[in-house]
Amino acid sequence: METARPAPSNFGSLAKTVTKILRLRRAATGSGGGGGVGVASDKYKPIMEKLKLSGNLTEYSTMLSEPHKDEDGKQQQEHSQKLSSKDKEAMESLLANLFASISAIKAAYAQLQVAQSPYDPDSIQSADKSVVSELKHLSVLKQCYLKNQLQSHAPPASQSALEAQIQEHRSLLRTYQITTKKLEAEIQLKDSEILSLQAELLSSEKQNRALDARLHPGRSLAALDDLHLSGLNPTHFLTALRYAVKSIRSFVQLMVREMESAGWDLDAAAGSIQPDVLRRKPRHRIFAFESFVCQKMFSDFHRRDFNLSSSADRSAWDQRRFFKEFTDLQFVSLKQAFDGKGQKSALGKFLRAKYLALVHPKMEASFFGDLDQRALVSSGRGFPESAFFAGFAEMARRVWLLHCLFFSFGPEEEGSIFQARRGTRFSEVYMESIAEDDDDDDDTAGVRPPAVGFTVVPGFRVGKTLIQCKVYLSSRVGGRS
Template sequence: MESVVKSSAVTPHKSKLARTLSKVLHVKSMTGIDGLKNVKVDVNFNNEGNMRNKEKEEEEELKKKMVIEALVSKVFASISTIKASYAQLQYAQSPYDPDGIQEADKFVVSELKDLSELKQCWFRKQFDFDPSPEGAIVTSELKELKSVTKTYRIMGKKFESQARFKDSEIMFLKEKLEEANKQNKEMFDSFNFPNFNLRNESIPPDRNKTQFFFERFNELKSVKAKEFLAFKPKSPFAKFCRVKYLRLVHPKMEASFFGHMKQRTNMVNGGEFPDDNKLFTSFGEMAKRVWLLHCLAFSFEPQVEIFQIGKGCRLSDVYMESVVNVNTNDDDDVAAALAVESEPQVCFTVVPGFKIGKTVLQCQVYLSQLLQQQR
């Protein structure tokens, strides 16, 4: 009886434990812990794969950009080298430098070949930059900077050469101006004398001086100098032309022009003037204008006085006027330069002035401040 009771008391306890274990095992087999772990690991692997793919794509895109940038840098470097070589080629033309021309030609041909190769690489999509695109970019930039520096250096030499040429031209023009001033002074020498200081020439005492000179003016003003000299070779105007021609035209100059000095000898002996000589024809027309001005000046009463202003004199509104009208000039810088200087100074006289009694005809002058402002 006791055995039956004991077995019945133990059996239910074992069966309850067995049922509990079977339920746990069943749940584990259906939705076990290992399955959840496997799901989480698979999700992590997928995320890491996507990140790696994105990084690879970004790296590839960056490489493509660097390759294109390196290619463009090489193109610009080659173009800069061609420009520098062309500048060298131009500079070597004058004065002629065959070595410089040959060197510049080699650079141009070499860079054109490089540009052609870059073009083919672009079309074929085959880029080989040694050691890397970044290194190629740096090398190209250095090459471009060297070419630009070379261009500026050549242009600097060219400007220096032009400046030297301008300086020599200025010196030549100054000498020419000085010679012209001497000749002009010679033409107007003795202008203040009624007879131009000519020998055996005087005003008839019974004639009115102003009327006498006015008749001389009317006699010559409408006639060509060549025709008047041919018609009156012994007139005062003819004597004036002889004296001024022999003073201004050097014998060597005349011999170099015509190969002889026959007409000079003829003029010294008081003979006729050459009528087919272009040099003397031009000289006669110039002398006519000086002679007419002289006659017109002595036709007034009181007499006309001519004057000019020397360099460094202060500007006077009574006797002078500037050739540049600063009041209506559009150049504000020139007006400002004159406004700063309370006493502008004369650089040189452009047109002489005249004084008739108390009436003054202003001479035209160029001011030194204007010349400095233009420089």
């Protein structure tokens, strides 16, 4: 005969649970009013709410077997806080790993881009493996999130939130380093392109100057291109002097045309400059105007600062600084001279000072009908856009360059400037006649030896080289020994 098996141990607990539920219902019904339908008291509300939400009887027994500390809701609140804290830690870990993987993918992609040019197959393969690995890691994180396995066990290749943040920062730093290297390479490429374009520009400018020299002989300083201080000699100074003298003659011709247009008496104007010298020789009056312009332009040429208060610091310059200024300003334009800074500003101030000294207000008013051009120059706001001022500015620029080259010679080749006095006996060593001395058709013609009537262009001495001054000879002036 079979022995009766004992009932399962959980059957009794189930019966107790049902009994407690019935008691709770009766207690709820009894506490109600006369309507017969009761409402559970406040202390049982948390338990009832959990019962409504749960469909598992084992949970009932668990909740109902707990002590009645949940009467004030403290234990349940602690339990929910524990659960939320675990959820929060799991979510922080998930997000940290997610961002770490994304940063690693970005770094690998940056490496992949840099490895394309120049082509680096090893770096490309390494970046590709890194991208695939991180994509797999992201897939694992996704599956763990969907299956709600974040708290039960850690997903493969996962890290704590702090470790993942550290890894994310490392990946970001790596991305920045790769981007920096890429930008540095691009900068080097741009620098090389700039150097190449600058070389092409210099070559084009040199060709343009050569063409300009062929089209307009004497108007370009192309002969002084590629000049170095170590190879500087008096021949270069003589070349620059010839350029300056040609620009002076061009400006004088322009000035004479303005005089004729304004109705000037050219003989009277030339006679006021050099009286009793150019009588009955109208074709030689141009030399008097050239002499006047040269006297104004070469005044204080022997001083390093050109006797300009704005250029007082030039008194302490050495030959290297003067030569550097010569090379820097050799191709400067008129606008750059007036609007520039430093050396260009010094040239602009020189142009203003010489224009105000050379062009008298009455002369300018007769030429242009007003003094607007003079006011614009003296104010320093700009420069007049007229052919007359452009001719003057080119002349002044070449005199300034000649002055820079003059002081570019060392102390052993220290130079000087000189001119012949009126009435001085002509000397072929120091002087050069600018025009032949025509007979005056008087009784004294040919009796007196020719003497210096006036100096047109001053002479220079550079080291042991002597450059003759250009003089106008006249037999009407008594000679001096």
